[in-house]
Amino acid sequence: MSTLPYPALAVGATRAAWLARDGELVTLTLDEAAKLAQREPPLVVHRNFVARRLGLDRLQALDLLELYAFIHPAKFCLPTPRGLARALDLTPPGDLEDEAAILPKLVGALLDDAIEGKIDQKSDPVEIAQALLEVRWPWAAPILSALGAPLTPPRTRNGLSVWSRLPEWREEAPPDPPGTEPVDPADARRRLAELTGVNAEPRPSQADYASAVSLAFAPREDHGVPIAVLAEAGTGVGKTLGYLAPATLWAEKNGAPVWISTYTRNLQHQIDTEAARRWPDPIERAKKVVLRKGRENYLCLLNYDDALRGAAATPATLPALGLIARWIAATRDGDLGGDLPGWLVDLLGRVRISSLADKRGECVYGACEHHKRCFVERSVRAAREADLVVANHALVMVRAARGDEADLPSRYVFDEGHHIFDAADSAFAAHLTGLETSELRRWLIGAEAARSSRARGIKRRIEDLVREDEDAKAAIDAIGRAAQALPGEGWPTRIGGDGAKGAAELFLAAVRRQVYARAEGSDGPYSIECDVAPAADDVREHAANLRAALDALATPMRDLAKRLRARLEEEGEYFEADTRTRMDAMARALERREQEQLTAWRAMLAELGKGAPDGLVDWFGVERIDGRDFDCGWYRHFTDPTAPFMASLAPSAHGFVVTSATLTDGSSDEMEDWRAAEQRTGVGRLLVPAVRARVPSPFDYAKQTRVFVVNDVRKDDLDQVAAAYRALFLAAGGGALGLFTAVARLKAVHARIAPAIEAAGLPILAQHVDQMDVQTLIEIFRGEGDACLLGTDAVRDGVDVPGRALRLIVFDRVPWPRPDLLHKARRAAFGNKAWDDRLTRLRLRQAFGRLVRRADDHGVFVLLDPMLPSRLAPAFPPGVDVVRCGLAEAVAATRDFLEPPARCTDAA
Incomplete structure (x- = not known):
């Protein structure tokens, strides 16, 4: 050779x-x-x-x-x-x-x-x-x-310089107000038939679902009182096409988009794919269906341009920029989480790719030479003309909360509705932490180290707009001085020692000392937390100083916003459109930062020693990864985050659908199930009760699945746990997903079983072990057919693997909620043990639901924990027996159930 x-x-x-x-x-x-x-x-x-x-x-x-x-x-x-x-x-x-x-x-x-x-x-x-x-x-x-x-x-x-090849977007006249024509349920059924095709197998349950969902597209009767439909559609019903049928009809009748909100990016792209049934021509579909995300998800051409200029000093970065250049010219919409492969982000470096995103809130709009080719601006304008806008829960919640955008939609579909509570929990929280406060300093001042040239502060972004405005320039200078109280570069090292400087760093250092002094597990690798009260003496002292510093910062931020607003009112007719846009955008950004961050932080500091207001939960925490601190501070969350979510959504929404395969947790009490679903999604807060609809799965789970609870494996003995995983994975011949409640247990089991699994010719992958992002690991798992994948909750939520590629799920323990301070408060508010049971049943339901995605799928679910209470068994579908047995019996039954010759088909 x-x-x-x-x-x-x-x-x-x-x-x-x-x-x-x-x-x-x-x-x-x-x-x-x-x-x-x-x-x-x-x-x-x-x-x-x-x-x-x-x-x-x-x-x-x-x-x-x-x-x-x-x-x-x-x-x-x-x-x-x-x-x-x-x-x-x-x-x-x-x-x-x-x-x-x-x-x-x-x-x-x-x-x-x-x-x-x-x-x-x-x-x-x-x-x-x-x-x-x-x-x-x-x-x-x-x-x-x-x-x-x-x-x-x-x-x-x-x-x-690939931006020169990108087309420019055109400014269009504002769209007409949307109409209010309803969607008749019979018309929704007919549209569904068109989407599925004349030769499609009849699916009465899918048509029933489309009819029920269409009720959300009727005109509302009272301002601030939207029509809500809470629709649970079992796996296999085909809910995506089920709600696309009335949604596309309403959009066409009324000349306005329907926003479809999801929790995972996989579903966003699935919806886009399903929409091809309505618009098979990809060019037409690109106009009718627009994927929208927050600005931080898109590549910023100015950041890329700056990075190219910087490559002269750091030529080692050029290969990555060359590959990104190739992608920029070929991408559909510039979404860094879209058609940019996750593995390429891994290879080029997440920090490097992140630095190219428009995540800093530093856009200079019309002053940017790439403004007319900007991916973000293009997506915003395309969404106004689309029939369907596919977004994520986070973006929808932020837009609704701000409520100041002229193009807020009136109709929504919230798919993956079981995640609304968690999405709202993130969207409406206040974190007075090192990461949040240092990010605000960087936004206000810009780069303070020579090597960080791309971070543009306020002065650099608008200095050409205020060149002759002494009041505005004075406010900018005052902002720069006051922002020095916020954490600067290198703050994590300083607050962990004796070098903290400035009001914020001194406060954070005091908080960190209190957490380490009082929290359990402070010598372990995981994040730690403690109650705010009683606050240590130095925490109270530095909190007072930080509050004064934030007061001093808020004043010039308000002054500058008011000055920009005044100039727009007094001189706006003389400004070019781009100038007006920049001034308005900066005024809004200053107002939002002051109202959404500074106001919340100042209130928290003022309330220190008084306890959190009703409906809120406070704690001090240190966030860690593998034992390394990466953030520290004061955390405040709503006990029920659906309260602010519904309060912000209801005024503008005329109708919306909340749908999922697992809206209810399966307690065996139907009325309690619906009440709990309304509580978790927030629709129970509406003045008019939501329409409830449930369409069961067409699958025969009693024939297609088996559930075993193994009762002779000690879950505290990792050798026994690993032996059980190994035996079950081999019995299934791969196609196995191992789920863990703790990363340490995952890593320990992986080390013990990898040799035997590989020796059997089965690929084995593991989250937190292999150097790949979760979605890439799932894609490999799906594509390999006989692979084994170990993961935690993030894997469970992201898996959609039809066919034999997923035929076995093994859970190491009953997935009880993590007993942190926030959960403690919610547990007390929502029913104590009933709240724990509800969350655990939902997790079991969601995991089990991954097994059967098609009519010919078969799967086995195994729990290596004999302590599964019988009250949690209804998490599994009716007719599915929960068999409690020893490991040997579970292994033999798994092998017999999954290996009949008639089912040995290639993986999808």
Whole structure:
């Protein structure tokens, strides 16, 4: 065999395969592979993942994913050798040795795509590759050779200035007010039939659901009293098309968009896909269906432009910017969490990608040279003309709470409605912490260290607007002086020692001392907390000083906002449209920061020693990751966060739907179930009762599933727990999801079972172990077919894996709520043990619901905890027996149930 340009490396959980340059293929231990990889950079797939498995902090390697991202930007593939092979229409490798052997072939296939003209041309691949050749990016020369281009650096880096290729958005007249024509339930059924197609199998339950949901699209009778429909649709009903039918009808009749709000990004993209049934032409669909997220989710072209300028001083950043340039030209909407693959974010660095986002609230609007091509501005304008706007709960709640946008919708569908409580809990909380206060300082002052040039303070953003306004300039200067009281760069180190400076840092340091003195588990790796009262003497002293400092900051912020408003009123007719937009945006931003942050913080500090007001919960906390402090401060949450949510939504909403497969928790008391669902979603606070609708799942869970509670495994003995996971995973032949209530238990079990699982030829993946984001791990799990995945709640909530790729779920313990101070307060407010039971049943329901996604799915649910109370058993569907048995019986039953030849079909 001829000599290869590079060796190739594939890694498993416990061993590796190395293809040497002379063609010799060997199997190695991970330690042996690490030594070889450090001597000679190999070909790999997902460099960070490989490095983590080799036990290395960094790995010099040629990552095929970078080459793929250059050739095919904005296109997803599974970040594994098998995933790349499938994406390139090659036969997927069968085992670890095959994975190493195929890597050179994958390189050849990608370069062949370039040679054959299949490379994306929305940006100039030659100019960008030449720019990266200058900084010795290893794929630059092969790409240029494949394109027949000279291996010379470019005269300029204009190829990286991809904004010049983006189309400009156009300003349109404001849309007409929406109509109020209702959607007749019979019309909703007919639209549903159109969406499903004439040859679709009749699904009466889906039509019943569409009829019920259509009631939310009737005209409301009283101001501030929306029509609400609370609709539970069991898995398999097809609720997405069920609510799209009346939603698309209403939008077409009334000339206004319906906003569909979700909790996970997976569902957002699923809705977009389902909408193709109404608008199959992708160009038309892009106009009719717009995905909206908060500004912080989109790439900012000005930040990217600044990063390019900074690359002259730090050329090592250029390869990442080159790959981002390729993506910018190819992306649908600039959403960094959309068609930018999660694995590319992992490879390029989350901090680096985050720095390119419009997350700082520093937009200069019309003063930005890229304003007319801005992804955020484009999405805002596109949403006004769309029929469907697909957003997330967080954005919807923030917009409704502010209530000052002229284009607030009147109709909503809240899918994944069981997450409304948690989303509102985040949206309406107040955190007087190091991260929040230091972020405010950075927003006000801008970068204070030379290396952080992209952070623009108020002065830099509007100095051209106030050049001759002495009052405004005085207010800006006063803001700059007062903001010095907030934490500056390096605050986490200072508050942990004796170097705290400024009112905020001194307060945070005192809070941290109180938490460490009083909290349980202060010597462990997890976040800790304690009651605010009684506050230590130094906490009270520094709280008074911080309150005075915040008072001194609030005054010039209000003064500047008032001055900008006055100028708009007095001189607005003489300003250009972009200038008016900038001045109004800055005034609104100052008002929001002062009202939403400073007012809340000052109230908290004033109330120290008096206790939290009714309906609120306070605590001091130190947030930690793997034992390292990353935030500290005072946390205030609503006991019931749906109260502010409904108060902000009701005035503008005419009608809305809250829907999910798990709105109710299955207590066996139907009236109590609905009452609890209304409480958790907030609809019980409305003046008019919500319409209740429940459509059961069409699946035969009694035949398609089994539930076992293992009663002979000691859950405090990790050797026994690991042995149970290993036996069950092997009995199922993979397709197994292991869920854990604690990260430490997950890691311990993974270390114990990985060798046996891998020896059986099953891939094993683990959250908090493998260097990949959760969604990427789930995508791999879905695509591999027989993989095993270990994870925590984030995995449970994000999994949607139809087919045999998920056929077994194993829970290590009953998933009781974490007993922190916030839960303690809510437990007391919402029924004590009944609240615990309700949350736990919902978690069990949601986890079980992952097993069966299609009519031909089969699955087993196992709980390794004999302490499951019988009152929680109704979490499982009627007719499903909860069998309490020993591990051996559960293993044998799992093997028998999942392995009949008739069911051994390929994974979806």
